[in-house]
Amino acid sequence: MATVLEAMCAGSVEAFDLFYERYAPLVMHIALRVMDDRMEAEDLCHDVFLEVLRTGRRFDRSRGSIESWLAVLTRSRGLDRLRRARRAVPGGADAAIGRIAGLETAASALEDTVVLRFQQAAVREAFAALPSQQRRALATAYYREKTQREMADEWNVPLGTVKSWIRGGIANLRKQLAVRGWLSGGEGGTRHDAK
Template sequence: MHHPEDDCYTLRSMCEGSVEAFELFYERYAPLVMKVALRVLHDRMEAEDVCHDVFLEVLRRGSSYDPRRGSITSWLAIMTRSRCLDRLRKTRRLVQTEQVELGAETEAPTEELVFSRLRKDALVDALQALPANQRTAVIGSYYGSQTHRELSEEWNMPLGTVKSLIRYGLNHLRKQMEKRGWAHDSESSRNRSGNGKEEVHK
């Protein structure tokens, strides 16, 4: 059984640099902070991040804690809830920013945004899995908007070698996307891009 006075002393000690006091305070109040964070965020990883942030803030602001204004339990609960709401607002702003980047309407369904984001992340991940020379060739051709001949001249490489790198790169990219569950999407995208490039290089 501990007393509020003991907690105040522990708080002051940890703010003065006592590792033992910090460990004691954390052991005593981390379950409370996690409980509040989980209730607001419904996500354990997010709640753990908030818990970390809260205890860092306690270290910075703990010396200004005034027990006359409320218990440590209330102080931590209010601080945790505030941090959770900040995180939710930040997440909402990120979603709105992605809507603008994707050219989506403000009222676009959340499912579409999530789908587009997952596809984008899968493509970036798949590109990173390609051999360096194939990745460079694919990015230069389809995302840098350069012709095969321009790439050949820029890299001082035979035109046939450039075309082979792009062809092998696209084939490997399709396989990487299939591993990530985007087989149909990557194939159709590859065909559209490939057709467009063939017209350019003819």
């Protein structure tokens, strides 16, 4: 998706459409939680995507995923709006202060939840893209807690074949996650770099 972001910042309408289609639900969900008002949330969503168009080139994949970047950006801009509203309406300051304090905590937890859901979806998609034997071997090892020897005996295949399926499955899973922007270049760490 980082390539789409770069193309979008270079002026590609198709890239913007693809980027917006993928991330608008995430941005809108966070905006609704922060603003607690549909029209304000829509305005915030609009502003976030305009800012992404203007400053998207500054996105640094080494600092996290596009999803987490958008979540932080949306929350920050929403809180900025609430602070401005508090200053603009002196009588409503107490309500705005209370709302901001509560939302900062809730928004942080929401960000974590949203990013976790995107990660889970990415893993499910990546797992589904594996060849069936690799998928079967990984699922059996993980969910049924079978050893490689037990799988080889149960499936009547050489132990080396099962080991190959597991090794290949893990390598392919890493590649699939890298394609989806959750790992950089197939490495096994926990970094969430977007590609």
